[in-house]
Amino acid sequence: MKSLADTALPAPAGPPPPLTVTAEPRPSGRQRAAELLQRQGVLAVLVLLCVISSFLFDSFATLDNTRGVTIQASFLSIVALGMTLVIVTGGIDLSVGSVFALGGVVAAWASQYGFLPALLLPLVVCGAIGAINGLLVAKAGMAPFIVTLASLLGARGLLLALTHEGAKTYLVPRGSAFQKLGGGAVWGFGYPVLIALALFGLGGLLLQRTSFGQALFAVGGSGDAALLMGLPVARTKVLVYTLSGLLAGFAGALNAARLSSGVTIIGVGMELDAISAVVIGGTLLVGGAGSVSGTLWGVLLLGVIQNLINQIGSLNSSYQSVVSGGFLIVVVVAQRYLSAARRGT
Amino acid sequence: MAPPEAAAAQSAPPGPDGPGDPAAPPAPVLEAVGVSKRFPGVVALDDVSFTLRAGEIHALVGENGAGKSTLIKILTGVHRPDEGELRLGGEPVAFHRPHEAQQAGISTIYQEVNLVPLMSVARNIFLGREPRTRLGLVDFRRMHRETAELLGGFGITADPRRPLHTLGIGTQQMVALARAVSVRARVVVMDEPTSSLEPREVETLFRVTGDLHARGISLVYVSHRMDELYRICDRVTVLRDGRLVHTGDLADTDRVRLVSMMLGRELARVRKEAAEGHDDGRTPAAEPVLTATGLSRRHLLDDIGLDLRPGEVLGLGGLLGSGRTETAKALAGALPLDGGEITVGGRRLRRISSAAAIRAGISLLPEDRKAEGIVPGLSVRENIVLAALPRLSRFGFISRRKQDRVVDIFMKRLRIKAAGPEQKVGELSGGNQQKVLLARWLCLEPRVLLLDEPTRGIDVGAKAEVQTLIDELAAEGLAVLLISSELEELVEGADRIVVLRAGSVAGELTGDDVTEGGLLTVLAETAPDAVPQPAPEAGDPPDAPAQAEAEAEAEDAPGAEGEPDGVPDPRKEDPR
Ligand SMILES: Nc1ncnc2c1ncn2[C@@H]1O[C@H](COP(=O)(O)OP(=O)(O)OP(=O)(O)O)[C@@H](O)[C@H]1O
Numbered sequence: 003m004k005s006l007a008d009t010a011l012p013a014p015a016g017p018p019p020p021l022t023v024t025a026e027p028r029p030s031g032r033q034r035a036a037e038l039l040q041r042q043g044v045l046a047v048l049v050l051l052c053v054i055s056s057f058l059f060d061s062f063a064t065l066d067n068t069r070g071v072t073i074q075a076s077f078l079s080i081v082a083l084g085m086t087l088v089i090v091t092g093g094i095d096l097s098v099g100s101v102f103a104l105g106g107v108v109a110a111w112a113s114q115y116g117f118l119p120a121l122l123l124p125l126v127v128c129g130a131i132g133a134i135n136g137l138l139v140a141k142a143g144m145a146p147f148i149v150t151l152a153s154l155l156g157a158r159g160l161l162l163a164l165t166h167e168g169a170k171t172y173l174v175p176r177g178s179a180f181q182k183l184g185g186g187a188v189w190g191f192g193y194p195v196l197i198a199l200a201l202f203g204l205g206g207l208l209l210q211r212t213s214f215g216q217a218l219f220a221v222g223g224s225g226d227a228a229l230l231m232g233l234p235v236a237r238t239k240v241l242v243y244t245l246s247g248l249l250a251g252f253a254g255a256l257n258a259a260r261l262s263s264g265v266t267i268i269g270v271g272m273e274l275d276a277i278s279a280v281v282i283g284g285t286l287l288v289g290g291a292g293s294v295s296g297t298l299w300g301v302l303l304l305g306v307i308q309n310l311i312n313q314i315g316s317l318n319s320s321y322q323s324v325v326s327g328g329f330l331i332v333v334v335v336a337q338r339y340l341s342a343a344r345r346g347t
Numbered sequence: 348m349a350p351p352e353a354a355a356a357q358s359a360p361p362g363p364d365g366p367g368d369p370a371a372p373p374a375p376v377l378e379a380v381g382v383s384k385r386f387p388g389v390v391a392l393d394d395v396s397f398t399l400r401a402g403e404i405h406a407l408v409g410e411n412g413a414g415k416s417t418l419i420k421i422l423t424g425v426h427r428p429d430e431g432e433l434r435l436g437g438e439p440v441a442f443h444r445p446h447e448a449q450q451a452g453i454s455t456i457y458q459e460v461n462l463v464p465l466m467s468v469a470r471n472i473f474l475g476r477e478p479r480t481r482l483g484l485v486d487f488r489r490m491h492r493e494t495a496e497l498l499g500g501f502g503i504t505a506d507p508r509r510p511l512h513t514l515g516i517g518t519q520q521m522v523a524l525a526r527a528v529s530v531r532a533r534v535v536v537m538d539e540p541t542s543s544l545e546p547r548e549v550e551t552l553f554r555v556t557g558d559l560h561a562r563g564i565s566l567v568y569v570s571h572r573m574d575e576l577y578r579i580c581d582r583v584t585v586l587r588d589g590r591l592v593h594t595g596d597l598a599d600t601d602r603v604r605l606v607s608m609m610l611g612r613e614l615a616r617v618r619k620e621a622a623e624g625h626d627d628g629r630t631p632a633a634e635p636v637l638t639a640t641g642l643s644r645r646h647l648l649d650d651i652g653l654d655l656r657p658g659e660v661l662g663l664g665g666l667l668g669s670g671r672t673e674t675a676k677a678l679a680g681a682l683p684l685d686g687g688e689i690t691v692g693g694r695r696l697r698r699i700s701s702a703a704a705i706r707a708g709i710s711l712l713p714e715d716r717k718a719e720g721i722v723p724g725l726s727v728r729e730n731i732v733l734a735a736l737p738r739l740s741r742f743g744f745i746s747r748r749k750q751d752r753v754v755d756i757f758m759k760r761l762r763i764k765a766a767g768p769e770q771k772v773g774e775l776s777g778g779n780q781q782k783v784l785l786a787r788w789l790c791l792e793p794r795v796l797l798l799d800e801p802t803r804g805i806d807v808g809a810k811a812e813v814q815t816l817i818d819e820l821a822a823e824g825l826a827v828l829l830i831s832s833e834l835e836e837l838v839e840g841a842d843r844i845v846v847l848r849a850g851s852v853a854g855e856l857t858g859d860d861v862t863e864g865g866l867l868t869v870l871a872e873t874a875p876d877a878v879p880q881p882a883p884e885a886g887d888p889p890d891a892p893a894q895a896e897a898e899a900e901a902e903d904a905p906g907a908e909g910e911p912d913g914v915p916d917p918r919k920e921d922p923r
């Protein structure tokens with residue numbers, strides 16, 4: 003330690019070291035492979051599974067079966083899209099299953115007044131629930147898990163109140179435009195499938211190519227840094243939960259249109275399927291990284307597994323949960339290894 | 348260097364005394380008047396006033412925990428003052444969020460978190476002000492190009508697409524700097540910007556500050572390194588225990604006086620302590636306790652061999668990217684190796700892993716202490732004893748008495764400023780968090796201690812104490828490996844210095860050769876001869892597939908690329 007007295011004069015710290023360029027080491031091949039696998043791993047598994055199944059089951063790779071699988075998956079996929087955005091911010095939305103059911107009932111009830119009310123009223127109601135979630139999370143600083151658990155119960159309660167404890171089922175008028183929205187098809191692919199695809203396209207743009215999407219990643223990656231960088235953290239959170247509520251309600255309305263009625267017992271546990279699909283799709287549960295395309299593959303993967311179990315026939319469909327659960331564990335374990343590989347440790 | 352000339356047009360708002368009178372000091376740009384801030388159990392600021400004049404570089408100094416960062420957070424809208432007010436250009440203002448301060452033209456590099464590790468370099472730089480295509484979508488092509496240009500001006504050729512956390516912390520800090528100066532600002536605040544920088548990066552930083560200064564932008568500059576302050580700052584404000592001690596021209600205050608004001612001790616005592624220094628009466632043992640041979644890792648380390656003897660402090664020198672941190676990590680088993688052997692106390696480690704290294708008695712104080720080490724939610728005591736728990740416990744029961752004694756010793760010796768041992772570490776000031784981590788590794792009593800930048804962010808008083816501690820530990824027979832980018836610290840602290848270059852051993856200094864001059868000579872010899880500065884475009888090829896899909900759509904909007912010099916669009920960042 004040079005004595006302080008010696009250095010009373012501002013001493014120049016020797017000649018400046020030569021100016022060279024900081025070149026960071028490139029990511030190794032292993033890191034890149036891990037990154038690719040994390041991003042596209044689900045898609046690979048999905049394709050592999052489809053190829054194998056089409057050899058095993060004659061009825062698998064048919065147009066009819068494809069139509070069936072996709073229409074089944076379309077409603078969950080719309081819900082999971084909203085869930086992806088929420089999870090990217092490091093949050094979670096447990097209310098989507100109840101909101102989905104509520105959206106269906108509200109839409110079926112409003113369908114007696116025409117197409118627009120049937121479409122807009124569920125959006126208003128469910129969007130409001132999402133906004134309340136968001137406000138409680140962002141402004142009151144409550145844990146997303148608690149807030150959305152409460153609104154899971156609340157939305158279910160509201161639904162029961164609307165339907166006299168589930169005794170009353172509202173029907174969508176036959177032949178109405180709203181019913182066509184759920185039942186119509188292009189080349190055999192139901193409108194809900196096409197709508198879901200369009201929403202995923204928009205969702206992908208929103209997440210990857212807009213400032214709002216960047217803010218979602220930043221909030222999930224490091225909320226403190228996002229705040230210090232001057233991002234509107236609270237507003238972003240409110241918006242993302244509102245969006246999740248809107249999407250869940252919209253999916254519920256579509257489903258009601260397809261079923262021609264507001265079924266009350268629907269959507270129980272749907273939030274867990276949505277979360278599984280998101281996580282299987284490579285989105286980090288802690289936030290900060292993820293993609294909507296991964297979620298789409300995740301939803302389809304769950305759908306294909308369900309479909310295969312139906313094909314086998316001898317298996318009870320409850321096995322679907324067992325298989326999906328197994329998948330989830332594999333994916334989460336794989337994610338840990340992959341992110342370790344990406345960090346190069 | 349390409350920070351936007353957008354800010355160049357900025358000039359100070361006319362103050363009450365206005366221009367014309369050459370003798371009057373320039374008008375204040377940003378002021379804090381009588382501000383106080385209390386946290387549970389501490390008064391972080393007590394009636395502090397601070398005036399930043401137009402066009403000056405104002406040093407803010409004080410011991411760890413004196414309240415510097417708190418004052419900065421109040422000036423930039425992170426905290427609200429409990430009492431007192433802020434004035435911007437003479438007018439009272441209240442910032443409710445950092446965003447509002449930024450809108451008012453105050454750009455800040457905070458001490459702790461600044462950026463989002465998982466996001467790419469370019470996204471971090473442009474977060475919240477992304478360039479758009481005509482369709483209103485984020486224009487990644489332009490963002491990446493401008494990022495490469497901006498960083499190129501700082502001598503960095505990192506791929507803008509790389510996730511930030513894959514870069515070294517020095518480079519991350521430069522990215523934070525690039526972000527801060529690329530917005531249009533009239534005040535730039537830097538809270539210990541150099542604490543994780545290498546000398547060469549510090550030079551780059553000074554070029555940037557000089558540039559900002561020349562454009563009439565005011566700077567607030569916090570650092571514990573005295574020579575930096577005297578090199579670039581005009582005025583100085585000294586805080587001690589949350590109170591204002593002194594404000595004045597830096598030229599009128601010599602170092603010893605400045606230090607004595609910071610520490611609150613008599614000038615004479617500071618002088619005496621400083622003069623005493625330390626004589627190392629150590630005699631290293633002949634037999635090395637640790638021998639490493641042939642440590643190799645593709646692109647990082649190439650056949651590194653080292654000996655460490657009990658009772659000696661071995662310095663590891665070299666320029667940025669020479670592999671010092673990687674070598675330390677490799678010795679601690681924290682870096683997977685392609686080849687190499689480590690022998691500790693005559694026994695070869697069969698598998699080189701962190702666990703094996705710790706069992707063999709090697710412990711490493713890591714360089715990136717934000718990411719590796721501190722547990723903000725745990726108390727000071729818990730953080731200190733975390734690694735030493737096995738040593739402090741018997742049959743699985745933890746002796747609280749022993750713990751308290753150890754914690755007490757280190758809190759005193761390192762002057763850890765906390766409300767008590769039970770305060771959460773996350774609530775301590777940046778420098779005090781560093782001290783807690785240092786204490787954790789020092790109290791381990793290992794056979795081999797690897798210290799990567801041990802005094803980073805630590806104030807002058809405590810720094811001397813740390814260096815004495817290291818000497819004492821070595822005298823007790825510990826083998827110490829010391830990495831420091833401060834040449835002076837390395838030369839004063841080490842008995843022997845091994846110099847690395849590009850991942851392999853390039854030279855060794857022993858005995859009387861261990862001087863700053865000797866080290867500089869070896870460094871100069873080993874420096875890669877005049878690497879031409881490549882154009883930013885010649886940087887890493889876009890090998891990250893991350894935004895490949897997004898890229899595909901970026902072909903639209905040729906009009907959006909009209910900005911010839913790649914300067915961020917000032918229209919989007921108008922402070923008012
Ligand atoms: N969020 C908080 N909660 C409780 N106490 C805090 C908080 N932030 C700061 N403090 C306390 O306020 C005091 C001043 O801290 P501050 O961070 O301003 O110090 P500093 O001068 O920046 O020190 P350093 O040189 O170590 O960065 C410290 O005693 C610290 O423990």
Ligand SMILES: [Mg+2]
Nearest residue numbers: 416458776777
């Ligand atoms: Mg500080």
